[in-house]
Amino acid sequence: MTDFFGALELELHEAAERRLRRPVRLGQGLGALAVLALLATAVGVALAIGRGGGEGATGQLTGAPKPDPVGTVIAKGEGDPPRRARSLVVASGRAPISGPWQIEVSRTKGARDTDGRVLWHKGYCGTLHIIDPPGSRHGGFSGFCGSPRNLGFRKTPGFSRHQGLTASKPPPKEVLVWGRVPDRAEKVVITAGGRTRYEVVPTDGPKTFPGRYYVVPVKPGLRKPRINWLDAEGKPGSRGIRLLPPASRR
């Protein structure tokens, strides 16, 4: 895919997300989940946050603008936005600008388009929820769906990166790059032109849904950023993956 097609896909994705962030009406939750699934095969999702008033916490189970602990189960129809399926919190934390976040997994029956082609497979969806994004009236989220075995990371088994976009203005100050890494991953590293380097230690998911998860807050517009994971000896676990805008420059 050339830059044009990738960039246009991101533009359209952002537009779809903006539409979903309108004040919640009955039935919109389903649309929101459909967009989660569209992110399923999308190359990347990220969450970028602008500055702003911090109004409108999305309110998870606790109702407070803080993430739920790992292992928390959110029942179908609960949470904000209401979950389409029972969700399990597999990682949570706080980013400097974006604030509290949590990664959730839920089951999906898969979906097909009107021609019968698979939109996404039966399996699991992973979703990053930004609970109280500054400058946005509604919580941000991004996600993807895939097969049970690899959580949708078919091309790079066990390792993926997603990024999320918000429509917030002024321009985003932070991009959250997130995903799952193999169990033997000790670190997740993002490098960009020159000396820019971000490192995080992935965290373990709950016993009921094992795996290691990470979120790396980065500045948007990095020069040729790549993400990879390192094992205990510091060896790269793969060739790495190039990050797309907004983590990278257009």
Added chain:
Amino acid sequence: MSSAEIEELYRLHARRMAGYLMRVTRDAELAADLTAETFAAALVSRERYRAELGSPTTWLYGIAANKLRDWRRRGYAEDRARRRLGVERPALSAEDVAEFSRLADEVTVVALLDELPEEQRSAVRARLVDDRAYGEIAVAEGVSEAAVRQRVSRGLSSLRQRIGGER
């Protein structure tokens, strides 16, 4: 149709659509404008899609045909849907321009045939690729000969529209 389905349509058809529009306009910048506008318009009007009237692909190419018609009439590519959504058309690099040219050459009737509704596709294929008689196809499909003729006619019309931008 959901946003997810529109994005899936994009992944499946954006490049072929760009090649089609490039083939018609012979202008990469214009083809890029029209590609972006077509998918933005699809996103805007996705709730108006009716499955009983045709496949998503047919619907999408119908939108593209309308955008081409507007371009011919006005002399410039419309950007109404993009403005409404706040979608910015990405700039083209030299590599992108070359890619558009390559995609234009890739668009063939055989490739487009796959995008026709099943009934039209099989009728056109049987009549023009396999060179079978209308009556024979009718028996095989279990429909009247008139119905087969209509399917072939509509299929060819749709193909002409996609290749030449006009019905």
